[in-house]
Amino acid sequence: MRRLTLTLLAAWPLTGWATTHSVDPETGLATWQTETQGAQIRLTQISPDQIRGFYLARGFSPEAAERYARECVFMTVVRNIGDTTIHHRLADWRYATADQPRRAVRGKPAWDALWKRMGVGESARIAFTWAQFPATQTFAPGDWNQGMTAYSVPRGEVFDLQVVWRAGGKAHGGILEQVRCADENS
Amino acid sequence: MKIRDHWIGAALAACWTFGLAAASQAADLPPLSHSLTMQAPKPAPPLKLKDMEGKTVDLAQFKGKVVLINFWATWCPPCRREMPSMERLSQAFKGQPFVVLAVDVGEDPDTIETFISQLDTTLTFPILLDTRSHGMRAWKVAGLPTTFLVDKQGRIVASAIGGREFDHPEIVREIQKLLRK
Numbered sequence: 001m002r003r004l005t006l007t008l009l010a011a012w013p014l015t016g017w018a019t020t021h022s023v024d025p026e027t028g029l030a031t032w033q034t035e036t037q038g039a040q041i042r043l044t045q046i047s048p049d050q051i052r053g054f055y056l057a058r059g060f061s062p063e064a065a066e067r068y069a070r071e072c073v074f075m076t077v078v079r080n081i082g083d084t085t086i087h088h089r090l091a092d093w094r095y096a097t098a099d100q101p102r103r104a105v106r107g108k109p110a111w112d113a114l115w116k117r118m119g120v121g122e123s124a125r126i127a128f129t130w131a132q133f134p135a136t137q138t139f140a141p142g143d144w145n146q147g148m149t150a151y152s153v154p155r156g157e158v159f160d161l162q163v164v165w166r167a168g169g170k171a172h173g174g175i176l177e178q179v180r181c182a183d184e185n186s
Numbered sequence: 187m188k189i190r191d192h193w194i195g196a197a198l199a200a201c202w203t204f205g206l207a208a209a210s211q212a213a214d215l216p217p218l219s220h221s222l223t224m225q226a227p228k229p230a231p232p233l234k235l236k237d238m239e240g241k242t243v244d245l246a247q248f249k250g251k252v253v254l255i256n257f258w259a260t261w262c263p264p265c266r267r268e269m270p271s272m273e274r275l276s277q278a279f280k281g282q283p284f285v286v287l288a289v290d291v292g293e294d295p296d297t298i299e300t301f302i303s304q305l306d307t308t309l310t311f312p313i314l315l316d317t318r319s320h321g322m323r324a325w326k327v328a329g330l331p332t333t334f335l336v337d338k339q340g341r342i343v344a345s346a347i348g349g350r351e352f353d354h355p356e357i358v359r360e361i362q363k364l365l366r367k
Contacts, residue, residue, distance in 0.1 A: 054261065079348070126292035126319050130259060134329035137347065142221030144348035145329040146264055 016160075016177040028186055032179050037172045038082020041163055043074040045182035046148065048155075054131070059124035064115060068128075071150035072157075072181035076133045079144035084167045086139040092164040092173075095151050102162070105149055108132055153181045218268055219346070220354035227341035230255075230334070231324045233287075235314040238295050243287070243314055246340070251283040252364045253336040254352070257316070257327050259291045260301035264349030265331040270307040274353040275361075277310070282365055283338070286311035291319050291330065337364050 017034040024031070033042040048069040055065040080086045096102035108129055115125050133147030153159050158180045164173035233245040233255065245253065256272060258265035269288075276286045290298055290313055302309055316322055325334065328347075335344040344360065351357075 058261070122318070123292055123294075127259070127261065130291055130319070130322075130330055131261065137328045139347060140221070140223035140345075142219040142348075143223065143346065144219065144264075146262075146348070147329060 017174040019176055029182060030180060032176050034174070034176060035081060036174060038080065038084055038167060039086055039165060039172070040077070040079040040081045040144075041176065042077040042079075043149070043161070043176065043179055044077075045180075045186060046073045046075055047182050047186035048184055049186075055124070055128070058127040058131075059121050060115075060128075061118065061120065064118045064120050064124075067114070067118070068150070072153040072155070072159075073148050073150045074179075075146060076149040077144060077146045078133075078137075078139065078165075080139035080141050082167070083141050085141070087166040088134070088137045088139060089165075090133060090135050090149070093149075094162040095153070095159050096162075097153055097157055097159045100153075100159075103152070105151065108135055151181070155181055156183050157181050218264065218271070218349040218351040220351050220356050222335060222344040222346050222357055222360050224344045224360070225342065227337060227339070227343050230336045230340055230342050233289070233314075233321055233325070235289065235316055235321060237312045237314055238298065243312055245287070245336070248285050248336075249340050250338050251285050252338060252361060253285045253287060254333060254361075255325075255336060256286070256288045256331060256333045257291060257322055257325070258288055258331045259293060260297055262330045266301070268331060268349040268352060269305065269309065271350070271352040271354075273307045273309050273311070275358070278353060278358065279361065279365075284361060284365060287314055288312070289314045289316050289321055291316050291322055293317075335360070335364070338367065 017036050019032050019034045022031050023029070027047070029045040029047060031042060031044040033040065051069040051073055052065045055068055056062065078088060090105055091107065093105050094102040095105070111128065111132070112125055115128060131148055133149045134145055137145055139145070151159060158178045161176040161179055162173060163176065164171060166172070230245060235243060237243050245255070254272070254275070258269070260266065272286055272288065288311060295315070298313060331349060333346040333350065334342050337343045343364065
């Protein structure tokens with residue numbers, strides 16, 4: 001089964017999905033959403049100020065909060081809208097900009113190691129861990145999760161996100177194209 | 187200084203959570219689901235945590251009752267959205283052998299109290315403190331919110347990942363079935 005997923009990963013670039021794009025008139029923050037093969041995937045920009053505010057309130061130092069605010073962070077929702085169980089693994093996702101090679105999403109253990117080095121306390125690290133989108137998850141029909149995903153992409157730049165999952169013994173995937181990182185002043 | 191820091195922290199938390207809640211509505215997040223994933227019964231892992239008053243609550247003491255266990259945190263938007271429906275569910279089964287336990291992950295009573303005081307609904311079920319998230323790990327929770335339904339024999343019989351409208355007829359019906367067993 002893992003080989004199927006790897007095969008799909010190797011097949012980059014996959015087909016781009018039909019994606020709806022909307023902008024919140026109040027905040028100016030943008031959302032990209034697709035519904036395909038029984039899965040709904042949605043990315044909504046989180047502004048750097050929202051990131052700073054959230055992690056300062058959770059006990060991060062200003063330096064540590066600033067470090068995460070340098071990333072391009074999205075509120076990410078995956079929802080099972082089909083009738084087959086979905087197996088998700090964030091390590092299978094890849095993103096790429098026009099001038100950067102595709103990369104994996106940085107995992108929670110790597111972030112946790114960084115926060116430890118920066119002296120972030122345990123309760124703040126726990127909040128960080130659970131605020132991120134799950135590393136792995138099994139979504140039964142009707143299940144969904146919401147959490148942060150972070151991409152090392154400069155402010156205002158666009159990237160393509162390849163999302164892969166398994167359902168019904170098959171690997172599925174596609175690309176959310178032209179997702180744009182929030183501006184500093186969003 | 188400590189008191190001032192506390193208030194600054196509380197204000198920041200409130201700004202974030204309200205800001206995020208508002209953003210969630212504006213961004214039209216997926217609606218709360220109303221499905222439960224039924225599963226073959228399996229023994230529930232132990233769960234023994236302190237409540238908001240410092241009293242130890244042990245899942246084992248609820249044998250003979252149906253228990254809904256919800257893992258959550260105040261900063262988790264779907265957790266916040268589903269909380270009033272969990273209270274309505276609890277009220278709907280008042281007087282019956284049914285218990286709701288809300289297990290907060292990684293937060294202190296002050297933070298939780300601040301959140302509760304902002305709700306339109308008064309929560310009457312116990313809120314347990316999983317301060318170091320050991321309970322979550324024992325229950326193999328991968329993301330918040332996650333909810334389990336435990337039968338009278340102390341076995342997990344259903345789960346739900348993501349926000350739910352807990353007083354939806356589909357969920358109420360499943361609980362009624364378990365109560366009749």
